[in-house]
Amino acid sequence: MPNLLNLASSPLLPLLALPIFYWAITLRKRKPKETNLVFYVHDNFSGYDTSAMTVAGKNGPTTSVLEFGTLVAVDDPVTEGPDPRSKEIGRAQGLYINSQLDGKGLHMVFSVIFTEGEYKGSTLEIQGADPFSVKEREYSIVSGTGYFRFVRGYGIMTTEFLDVPNLRAILKHNVTLMHY
Numbered sequence: 779m780p781n782l783l784n785l786a787s788s789p790l791l792p793l794l795a796l797p798i799f800y801w802a803i804t805l806r807k808r809k810p811k812e813t814n815l816v817f818y819v820h821d822n823f824s825g826y827d828t829s830a831m832t833v834a835g836k837n838g839p840t841t842s843v844l845e846f847g848t849l850v851a852v853d854d855p856v857t858e859g860p861d862p863r864s865k866e867i868g869r870a871q872g873l874y875i876n877s878q879l880d881g882k883g884l885h886m887v888f889s890v891i892f893t894e895g896e897y898k899g900s901t902l903e904i905q906g907a908d909p910f911s912v913k914e915r916e917y918s919i920v921s922g923t924g925y926f927r928f929v930r931g932y933g934i935m936t937t938e939f940l941d942v943p944n945l946r947a948i949l950k951h952n953v954t955l956m957h958y
């Protein structure tokens with residue numbers, strides 16, 4: 779009858795150890811990395827470089843984004859620095875909808891598509907609330923592609939510049955990401 783002590787000296791032992799060894803290596807490889815990055819989004823509803831457009835609202839596409847229910851499509855430049863002339867590293871493409879009854883909050887769903895620099899070809903998928911009158915708004919990063927596969931994280935958004943009559947804004951995003 780085989781007993782456990784005999785097993786220890788059995789030629790099968792290395793075979794039994796193999797899966798544990800493999801598991802230990804995989805586990806080590808899966809240790810998450812943390813990446814922090816800061817970028818700026820230029821949201822211009824007017825001017826020669828309009829990159830945000832109202833597509834629907836209570837009174838059609840002419841409704842202000844500051845009214846509950848207004849839906850906006852964006853393809854905003856993403857730059858390295860706060861200056862609109864600083865290097866463009868990607869685009870923020872997606873939509874936001876005014877989702878607060880008093881008009882003071884947006885819900886954002888967009889991709890940051892990196893087109894230049896270290897993360898070129900990768901994307902971050904952003905979804906969250908933007909109560910824009912609050913100084914620092916925290917939102918979630920739900921996923922990503924390329925370098926950012928399996929990413930999760932959060933971002934803190936602050937308004938660096940705001941021109942209300944012309945609906946132009948520069949938004950700073952400071953994101954913290956956990957990924958493999």
Ligand SMILES: *[C@@H]1O[C@H](CO)[C@@H](O)[C@H](O)[C@H]1NC(C)=O
Binds near residue numbers: 820827946
């Ligand atoms: C957006 O608006 C800002 C502020 O008016 C302006 O300086 C900038 O040139 C515009 N365009 C882009 C691409 O940021």
Ligand SMILES: *[C@@H]1O[C@H](CO)[C@@H](O)[C@H](O)[C@H]1NC(C)=O
Binds near residue numbers: 816934952953954
């Ligand atoms: C970004 O946010 C982190 C905390 O989440 C903070 O430590 C860091 O100083 C911020 N960086 C910038 C440039 O604001």
